[in-house]
Amino acid sequence: MTASTASAPGSLMLLGEHAVLHGRPALVCAVNRRIRVTLRPRADREVHIRSSLGRYAIAIDQLQPADPFRFVIAAVLRQKDRLDAGLDLEIESEFSHQVGLGSSAAVTVATTAALLAWIGEPAEPQTIFDESLTVVRQTQGLGSGADVAASVFGGIVAYRASPVDIRKLDGTHPLTVIYSGSKRPTVEVVKLVEAAHAAQPKAFDTIFSLMGWSADAAAEAIAHGDWQTVGELMNINQGLMDAIGVSNRVLSEIVYALRDDPGILGSKISGSGLGDCVIGLGRAKRTEWPQVVLPVEIAARGFEVE
Amino acid sequence: MTASTASAPGSLMLLGEHAVLHGRPALVCAVNRRIRVTLRPRADREVHIRSSLGRYAIAIDQLQPADPFRFVIAAVLRQKDRLDAGLDLEIESEFSHQVGLGSSAAVTVATTAALLAWIGEPAEPQTIFDESLTVVRQTQGLGSGADVAASVFGGIVAYRASPVDIRKLDGTHPLTVIYSGSKRPTVEVVKLVEAAHAAQPKAFDTIFSLMGWSADAAAEAIAHGDWQTVGELMNINQGLMDAIGVSNRVLSEIVYALRDDPGILGSKISGSGLGDCVIGLGRAKRTEWPQVVLPVEIAARGFEVE
Incomplete structure (x- = not known):
């Protein structure tokens, strides 16, 4: 060869x-x-x-x-x-x-x-x-x-x-993916979360369990084609991401701007947070954004x- | 008389x-x-x-x-x-x-x-x-x-x-209290939360338990004069408020602006949400805000x- x-x-x-x-x-x-x-x-x-x-x-x-x-x-x-x-x-x-x-x-x-x-x-x-x-x-x-x-x-x-x-x-489902304009290395963010976890172990363990439960619940909703529920679970999860300290002002702004869009069922940070992308579940009707929209789709x- | x-x-x-x-x-x-x-x-x-x-x-x-x-x-x-x-x-x-x-x-x-x-x-x-x-x-x-x-x-x-x-x-502790510029009646917000709770009972019950636990944990921290921990618990709670759907873009902006202030140990919505005030724990060093700062203190x- x-x-x-x-x-x-x-x-x-x-x-x-x-x-x-x-x-x-x-x-x-x-x-x-x-x-x-x-x-x-x-x-x-x-x-x-x-x-x-x-x-x-x-x-x-x-x-x-x-x-x-x-x-x-x-x-x-x-x-x-x-x-x-x-x-x-x-x-x-x-x-x-x-x-x-x-x-x-x-x-x-x-x-x-x-x-x-x-x-x-x-x-x-x-x-x-x-x-x-x-x-x-x-x-x-x-x-x-x-x-x-x-x-x-x-x-x-x-x-x-x-x-x-x-x-x-x-x-599968359309997504709208918006880049927040900055990236913070995953390892750095994970270390911040670890420190906060050590300070409030009970709250963080409960939040992690809830995040995991919602991933299972979303998998079941997807099996039923119930994307509305997946959107609700994403919104709940965004709050949990905020609770563990990985959201910020710019990410929140994008999250809420996406939720204002009639084409979006839910929105949250994607990835470790404090930067990177925000995902909106659905295809946003709005076409002009103050941030970079990544032309990305779920692929088989x-x-x-x- | x-x-x-x-x-x-x-x-x-x-x-x-x-x-x-x-x-x-x-x-x-x-x-x-x-x-x-x-x-x-x-x-x-x-x-x-x-x-x-x-x-x-x-x-x-x-x-x-x-x-x-x-x-x-x-x-x-x-x-x-x-x-x-x-x-x-x-x-x-x-x-x-x-x-x-x-x-x-x-x-x-x-x-x-x-x-x-x-x-x-x-x-x-x-x-x-x-x-x-x-x-x-x-x-x-x-x-x-x-x-x-x-x-x-x-x-x-x-x-x-x-x-x-x-x-x-x-x-007691100084606070910075900022009015978001609008109020949504408590009863209305409670009804929205009730509907979302009915859709995701397990997630909401767990979040309510976590909110309650953190109120107890904060009471204990106050008994020890540990206001740093109270601030951390407020930040976690803000995420939980977001998770149950009672935060919004304006409230988030104020929450994050307060956290940028070196005088503030933590910040969250106060009250039922979707309006009203945001509390910062501590006296903000910043004096000019785009919103109304309420000159309020905890009183015995x-x-x-x-």
Whole structure:
């Protein structure tokens, strides 16, 4: 084989982010923006990585995680013992890594799938998931894996982290996704929530349980095509996100502006919060927004080896 | 006796509004703005009421609740059998009835205290409370009585509605109180919450429990002078108020603007929501606000017969 190419979709958390790190279920979906990784063997023993974020080259035996490619490099390192030559990796992304669409998980899944295809291992979703989750957790020190599951399996996924439980749901719905204009690293936000959790363990545990319960309730509503209820649950969850300290003035403004729109059934932060995106469930009738509207839809396709 | 005068303070909910209607504890405080009622017997059998809201006169035997004096009239009606003549009632208020400072409870308590003083009954706080709570509940069809308790007892009160449990707390703290610019009647907001509660009973019951727990936790923190924790609990509660649907864009903006202020330990809606005031715990360093800042402090004085 002279090359292998794999792609994986970005993802959005619909419900249960933060709670999923505490053992509760979450809802996550794949989106129609993908990251594609093309792998070509090299004659030497170097690894060359190229994307719109820059270029990076190093001898395979000296390979170490380095920004902006630490997820890609960690994915390569994980399969290193099975590689008998250097690699060119070319990465193309249909979305910015700055807008909170799970680019780390998507690029890890696409890289892992391209690597395993080149090694000649069958592209089993469960294997790609397990390998990718390990890479993500090693690299960022934490991670529920919900975004990895969406990038691997596509569609809407009901997800639990430990033990891992992945359930694909039937059904889809239009979304309106608005970028708040800034991003705060997930790990940073998770640490803030951990500190607040330590100060008020009882309140936070109860809120996490409620977030998890609502992810389950929303999964059931989706099974019945009851998107009205999913919208209500999103609104309740937005309050819970505010309660654990991950909303702010800009996010709240977008949340309430979306709720004023007759096309929207509910709205909340997507992701760890204190930045990133706000999701409105439905297609907003309003077309002019003071923020960037991301042209994103829920997509059924998970990772693919081309 | 030719006249009797009684006054009672307005009040602010600190924590647990809405939850208190579902049997959970709340924290409420009296403020340094009062309503004073002066009662003078008349030679005829008429009742004349006069305040900045207008004048009203009717034969005592035809007396029926009528706006804008329905709480005052209901308080008179409750003692009517013990009155042997008509009355002039003059009402002076140090605050607008439109800003969410519990004017209905305060005027009911002041009127009841003036009436009982004139009748010659000792001004027992528990009696004034019981009589006033009955009047408030009859008049508006619902009411936890937390505002009545604050108007009667003064200071900060930990309150439960059924069975009634009133506990005065030691300690006080500066507040910054900002009026959102609009008021939505409590009864209307309570009905909206009831409908949402019926749609998601499990989530709402859990949230009400959490609100109640946090009122208890705040009472304990106040007992230890730990106002930092009270601020944290207020922030958590604000998210819970958002979760039950009683926050909005304007209230959120004020909440977050207060939290940006270095003098503020926490901030939340005070009262039923969808309007009224936002409380910041502490004295804001910022002095210019785009909204009306109410010059209100927690006050130790409850009702008084002069």
